[in-house]
Amino acid sequence: MEETDLKESINLVKKYNKMTPKERDQIKRQRFYAMVTFARKHNPLYAKLYENLGVNFFMRDVPYVERDFLLSNKDIWQSDEVIPSFIPQAINTVRSFTFASDYRRFLLHGSRYVIISSSDGALQQAAWPKSTTVLSVFLPIEEMTKQLNELRPAFLWAYPSTLEKLLEQKRLGRLSIKPILIIAGGEALTDELRASLIDAFEGTVQATYSSAEFGLVASECQMGHLHVNDDWIILEQADEKGKPCAEGEKPQKILITNMYKTDYPVIRMTLPDNIRFHDKACPCGNTSPWISITSAKDDTILFKTGSDTSIEIHTDEFSDILKDIPGLNGYQIVLYANNNISLRMDVEDKEARGIIFLQAEQTLRRFLKEKGVTASAITMDADTPLRNEQNGKLKNILDCRP
Ligand SMILES: [Zn+2]
Numbered sequence: 001m002e003e004t005d006l007k008e009s010i011n012l013v014k015k016y017n018k019m020t021p022k023e024r025d026q027i028k029r030q031r032f033y034a035m036v037t038f039a040r041k042h043n044p045l046y047a048k049l050y051e052n053l054g055v056n057f058f059m060r061d062v063p064y065v066e067r068d069f070l071l072s073n074k075d076i077w078q079s080d081e082v083i084p085s086f087i088p089q090a091i092n093t094v095r096s097f098t099f100a101s102d103y104r105r106f107l108l109h110g111s112r113y114v115i116i117s118s119s120d121g122a123l124q125q126a127a128w129p130k131s132t133t134v135l136s137v138f139l140p141i142e143e144m145t146k147q148l149n150e151l152r153p154a155f156l157w158a159y160p161s162t163l164e165k166l167l168e169q170k171r172l173g174r175l176s177i178k179p180i181l182i183i184a185g186g187e188a189l190t191d192e193l194r195a196s197l198i199d200a201f202e203g204t205v206q207a208t209y210s211s212a213e214f215g216l217v218a219s220e221c222q223m224g225h226l227h228v229n230d231d232w233i234i235l236e237q238a239d240e241k242g243k244p245c246a247e248g249e250k251p252q253k254i255l256i257t258n259m260y261k262t263d264y265p266v267i268r269m270t271l272p273d274n275i276r277f278h279d280k281a282c283p284c285g286n287t288s289p290w291i292s293i294t295s296a297k298d299d300t301i302l303f304k305t306g307s308d309t310s311i312e313i314h315t316d317e318f319s320d321i322l323k324d325i326p327g328l329n330g331y332q333i334v335l336y337a338n339n340n341i342s343l344r345m346d347v348e349d350k351e352a353r354g355i356i357f358l359q360a361e362q363t364l365r366r367f368l369k370e371k372g373v374t375a376s377a378i379t380m381d382a383d384t385p386l387r388n389e390q391n392g393k394l395k396n397i398l399d400c401r402p
Helices: 003-018 021-042 044-049 067-071 086-100 103-108 141-151 160-171 191-201 315-322 350-371
Strands: 113-117 133-136 155-158 181-184 204-211 215-220 226-228 233-238 253-258 273-278 290-296 300-304 310-314 328-336 340-347 378-380 397-399
Touching: 021 044, 021 253, 113 141, 133 141, 141 160, 155 160, 160 181, 160 191, 160 328, 181 191, 191 204, 204 226, 215 233, 233 273, 253 273, 310 315, 315 328, 315 350, 328 350, 340 350, 350 378
Parallel strands: 113 133, 113 155, 155 181, 181 204, 328 397, 340 378
Antiparallel strands: 204 215, 215 226, 226 290, 233 253, 273 290, 300 310, 328 340
16 A cells, blocks of 8 residues: 555544544535435445435435345445545554554555455455455465465454464464464454464454445454444444434344445445444543444354244354364354254364264264254264355354255
8 A cells, every 4th residue: 555545544534533523423424425325326226225215314214224135136236336435445454553553563564464355356345455465265274374474464354264274374383474463354253362363473463343245344442342433334223114213222223334335335234243332432542432242143043942942052152162172173064954964174184084073073962952952963074164155254154954
């Protein structure tokens, strides 16, 4: 990224931070209005959705849209025109700098920024600085390690599941990089992985809440709080009909608007995650609101335990029981009809695959039995864990039940 982009972005962030709440509201309203106006003109899906929306409207009047609906209508969700927006992209980087220290360190380290992400650009307007190298998350780990050793990033962005793999390479002495900042995004970062990364790479680790669909929503401050990038992202707590919640009312939906993403616009879209909003000021001095993500709805799996009884099991519970199995570096449970399970395993020692599977199988069976769930069969899958082909994320549980 050119230095001028960075300087401009830093100034914009500083300017926003100094604004009064009223000024901030005003700028957000303008950006929201501009986004809706763009979408109804250049996006077939929103043009239809906003058919009955007048020219003058409040945010609450704009119909909300279900995320699943957008994802299943990608052909009409794509805009016929895209406005490149390098400023918010650079700003996203600046948000990281404000945490890691200042951008001079980045420049001193040769501005090397590496993102390991899905190579599928369909849903992804590049939210990265211009000179960033993007490596595909689908690269074999040996190749990824080799390229990283050559690139020597000062900043590294990756999914926690990728960082876990890289941690292993670092421990084995194959990976020699020493980034000053590791940014984890796209999936939940556990305390355990964070501690191991800090220990192995001796750098700062920052969690973010982001996705290729809706961009960078929030970045962590030094207090460990996720501050919303509320100059370009709006999060709303809404009722069942998508109207703003009254004071004290429990939200039924969380809606997100991204005000710079024009290729696949995200306007008042339902979010899949459970988000808690905090109204206490954060001691770090950042006055943008902060949130915590309690658990993603995607992360609980519903099992039938009887003809009219069922139980919800959080995916973390599976990780908890399988993480201690010696030799099992990673896993993916594929759920089929009648709770038949096919287990994909990532093991270093191929010879020990059978033994490791037996241990995993027994552990799983015992765990499910305790929960009252009957798994008809648990079999070993020939595949290793597979990432989602579109977004590159790795899910530990794939629900393929009818
Ligand atoms: Zn803070």
